[in-house]
Amino acid sequence: LAKTTQPISMDSYEGQEVNITCSHNNIATNDYITWYQQFPSQGPRFIIQGYKTKVTNEVASLFIPADRKSSTLSLPRVSLSDTAVYYCLVVSSGGSYIPTFGRGTSLIVHP
Amino acid sequence: DAGVIQSPRHEVTEMGQEVTLRCKPISGHDYLFWYRQTMMRGLELLIYFNNNVPIDDSGMPEDRFSAKMPNASFSTLKIQPSEPRDSAVYFCASRLAGRFTDTQYFGPGTRLTVL
Numbered sequence: 001l002a003k004t005t006q007p008i009s010m011d012s013y014e015g016q017e018v019n020i021t022c023s024h025n026n027i028a029t030n031d032y033i034t035w036y037q038q039f040p041s042q043g044p045r046f047i048i049q050g051y052k053t054k055v056t057n058e059v060a061s062l063f064i065p066a067d068r069k070s071s072t073l074s075l076p077r078v079s080l081s082d083t084a085v086y087y088c089l090v091v092s093s094g095g096s097y098i099p100t101f102g103r104g105t106s107l108i109v110h111p
Numbered sequence: 112d113a114g115v116i117q118s119p120r121h122e123v124t125e126m127g128q129e130v131t132l133r134c135k136p137i138s139g140h141d142y143l144f145w146y147r148q149t150m151m152r153g154l155e156l157l158i159y160f161n162n163n164v165p166i167d168d169s170g171m172p173e174d175r176f177s178a179k180m181p182n183a184s185f186s187t188l189k190i191q192p193s194e195p196r197d198s199a200v201y202f203c204a205s206r207l208a209g210r211f212t213d214t215q216y217f218g219p220g221t222r223l224t225v226l
Contacts, residue, residue: 032213034213034214036215038154041220042217042219042220043115043202043204043217043218043219043220044154044202044204044215044217045217046213046214046215046216049213049214087154089213091213097142097159097166097208098156098159098167099144099156099213099215100156101146101153101154101155101156102153102154103152103153103154104153104154
């Protein structure tokens with residue numbers, strides 16, 4: 001299983017771009033990267049997913065370099081409502097599927 | 112669809128009592144997961160089912176915990192006997208498998224307090 005490492009916490013201000021990087025040095029060929037967001041008193045919510053290069057949706061962008069040993073979740077122009085915990089997962093598309101959330105990155109957006 | 116439904120939303124019980132948490136996954140989803148979340152350990156996977164069959168229960172902390180999925184629309188997580196250290200938020204999630212896709216849909220959680 002690919003182990004992930006991400007910062008425990010980050011602080012930002014409204015209107016800024018936030019980048020959260022996740023390291024996954026032993027990612028396998030069949031693995032892909034998924035990010036979830038969790039607000040207080042709620043379950044996690046899927047944000048974005050990718051295998052390589054760049055993926056963008058209405059919520060965020062995901063940058064994955066060629067070696068795929070890390071990935072960066074980019075949140076453009078954050079607002080107070082983006083204050084949440086963000087989880088990086090590496091999961092396999094084949095064989096054993098065991099999602100590992102860990103503690104995630106707690107993002108606090110200040111006014 | 113109403114999403115993943117969990118009950119109860121809150122449960123307060125005394126040490127030694129049996130606790131049963133319930134989950135109704137999204138219709139058509141073939142995976143069901145049970146997670147536990149605490150401040151100390153974060154979000155931990157306890158067990159998951161595929162097509163109602165338990166696939167991996169290595170995260171179940173001990174024999175006091177058991178989970179069942181008698182059919183595609185219902186699952187239970189039981190703790191017997193409960194202990195104060197079991198106090199946590201328990202989430203259920205469901206997923207529709209697909210190649211290179213991973214979208215789990217989480218329920219609102221059950222906040223368990225064991226006194």
